[in-house]
Amino acid sequence: MIPRIFIVDDEAPARARLSTLLSDIVAECPHYLVGEAGHAQAALEGIAATAPDLVLLDVQMPGMSGLQLAEQLLNNAGSTEPPLIIFVTAYDDYALSAFDVQAFDYLVKPVRATRLAQAIARASRVRQQVQAAPAAGSATARPRQHFAVQERGRMLLVPMSEVLYLKAELKYVTLRTKTREYLIEDSLVSIEEELAAYFVRVHRNALVARHAISGVERVMHLPHSDGDGEKPQEIWQVILRDIDHRLPISRRQLAEIKSLVR
Missing domain, CATH: 2.40.50.1020 (LytTr DNA-binding domain)
Structure with missing residues (x-):
């Protein structure tokens, strides 16, 4: 499976940096970059329109934070499977809170290309397993408590x-x-x-x-x-x-x- 990726970060240079990293690893880690957003409301609209498999999400943003956005995506999913969340942030003290909203991974800036590729590859495998599983059992792919x-x-x-x-x-x-x-x-x-x-x-x-x-x-x-x-x-x-x-x-x-x- 080739994952569809959406970037959310309020800083344009950070979004550009992630786009560049994704371009650098596309040969070893194939993917589609389907969109990006600079704040939560634009992200909600973009994610609804593009249906990504994976969201690279900043934590601290004006207005709705990345943690709040992740929680809303999870709560709004209904019968559909929400995208997997990989937090990409300059702060390492939100990891426990990220786990509470069922984040798949947590990367601390500056992110290394190899680390990003590993996270995307793992997320792709999990996403593929979820899609292949019966609907009634899809919840088992969510992190345990x-x-x-x-x-x-x-x-x-x-x-x-x-x-x-x-x-x-x-x-x-x-x-x-x-x-x-x-x-x-x-x-x-x-x-x-x-x-x-x-x-x-x-x-x-x-x-x-x-x-x-x-x-x-x-x-x-x-x-x-x-x-x-x-x-x-x-x-x-x-x-x-x-x-x-x-x-x-x-x-x-x-x-x-x-x-x-x-």
């Missing part, structure tokens, strides 16, 4: 807002809240694809809730070895709110995690 945990013969629902991180260990994924740990059978890959607006990957075996990140720190680690003369290695760790625990950050993810705490 809880994690279901089987424990001692009963089902527990852990609210998304309480989850600090998820870590893959052997056959299971450990879900950590402020007070305790749970084991779930979901894979990190599936969680990341479904809940990219809420969680960010810090390492190949760990996802962290964006709201739970309070900082990063650099530590020097001496490798365990019987040999002499081993040099300490520099390791970056993410500092989490509410718990005295650190998770390592891979070199590949370091720049993105740093950008979230600036």
Whole structure:
């Protein structure tokens, strides 16, 4: 499926920047740019006229904010499937609110072309699955609000807002809240694809809730070895709110995690 994309941002240079990025990635990430708008009312009219699959939406706009616009699109959908929302904003502290309006992803400016392409590709796959599913089951493609945990013969629902991180260990994924740990059978890959607006990957075996990140720190680690003369290695760790625990950050993810705490 080739997605139809609509851009909403009150700043013309920002809209132009997104258009340029889309042009740069069109070969690897085919799409149609069907329209753009500088404020919410024009966006509502344009989206109704063009029926995009995906909306690239700013958060802070005069009048109706991007969050309010996303909520209205969701509430006005009726029997039709609303477009998936990818927020593109200079502010990283709206990620939790974006999740509340069922945003698909949350990108912080300046957006890298590779990150935008990844978000669009994931959204396209989800959109295609929704279109292929029976109408009665289409709601299952919407982001969940809880994690279901089987424990001692009963089902527990852990609210998304309480989850600090998820870590893959052997056959299971450990879900950590402020007070305790749970084991779930979901894979990190599936969680990341479904809940990219809420969680960010810090390492190949760990996802962290964006709201739970309070900082990063650099530590020097001496490798365990019987040999002499081993040099300490520099390791970056993410500092989490509410718990005295650190998770390592891979070199590949370091720049993105740093950008979230600036």
